Amino acid sequence: MQRYFVDTVLQENEIYTDLNVDTHHIFNVMRMSIGDKIEVVDKNKDVFIVNIIEDTPFKIEVISTLQSVESNIKVSVYTPFLKGDKLDFMLQKSTELGAEHFYFYDADRSVVKLDEKKKQKRKTRFEKIVTEASEQSKRNTIPTIEFLGKLKSIDFTQYDNVFIGYEDVRLQENKKFATALNRTDTHIAIIFGPEGGFTESEVTSHNNFTIVQLGKRILRAETAPLYMLSVIDSFYN
């Protein structure tokens, strides 16, 4: 069933006429009609099955509540800018895999430099990608997107653990990612580097970073977060 996000709080068995949803998508793209059902995620991140009662003005009745599919752990992804459309792909897949927040940082070896205007344009595009991916993967929340500065200027003290995937330790047995995960953590961050990798000063910039390897092979920059998020999801859920 198609899923839409609204900024209203919904209740079972109530009727709503003033929801801010994409009715063009509902009626023209999905070709729905009166009597069809859709899923709606409300302001509280609860998910409901609703019945379409009228098209103009748009009117629905809330029928039932659905079980949440959100992860037991909150994961913030720290990513540099990458070349081409790799970030579009990474954002879509990482949203499917349960990421909660995306923070873009300025990597020492980043080859992509964006001015403020371009950053705003990117942000709009990125938000569209994570919204669509949230709807498609039936999430209750849409990940947030924020642009930050250099790694060393970022405050990481809010996290139970901060994992940095570092290629240089990929053959070290004692740096395995799965072994470093801790069941009591509730809020973690994962950091991955640009195409050219981290500088050593980035890796050592915070003393609460846990340096981990992501298997023995070399993963592309945009593959590393998918590896980490898959292993995290499988471990915590």
Next chain:
Amino acid sequence: MQRYFVDTVLQENEIYTDLNVDTHHIFNVMRMSIGDKIEVVDKNKDVFIVNIIEDTPFKIEVISTLQSVESNIKVSVYTPFLKGDKLDFMLQKSTELGAEHFYFYDADRSVVKLDEKKKQKRKTRFEKIVTEASEQSKRNTIPTIEFLGKLKSIDFTQYDNVFIGYEDVRLQENKKFATALNRTDTHIAIIFGPEGGFTESEVTSHNNFTIVQLGKRILRAETAPLYMLSVIDSFYN
């Protein structure tokens, strides 16, 4: 260091003049010259650092042997044809994540139908993608690609375990993928469905299929193998 595959058996300290490698890529794309070093994977899947001694005719000296980065477990990926360029992406990422073989099967709900001529063209493109991904991720082997028929006609008896990622069980606690993995297995298969999902007769077509869920969210067809391969790599290595 750039990595190339050859079909000769190499030995340390020996000189070779007859290697079948892409010298255009070495000298024109990578702009290497005499005295530069490259990595070469030989017929036995051993990896060597070699020194370029001459360009025409191409001549190298084997300097040293490198540690293998291959997985402790062999994984065969069974995939339907998918729309657009999703398979290109899936093949690239799955190669980085350690897949050993790719088998394409005709899914009941597959929307992509290819005649023999188109299949051959696809095979050539797919082989190029997995070769490049193997070189980039420093693998010792290149995954193989083969086209098969319907799931029910395929012999799965060679595997220690066959996992089928089935959306319909995604909220069932006792179907978790990580829990189903077994440390004594050495050769496993993972099967994932097309955009429209498996039919029930596919899921029940073999009695050695282990039905598993891949987290609570709905993953796109091309994301499912990446989830499975990441969790497998992290579990077995």
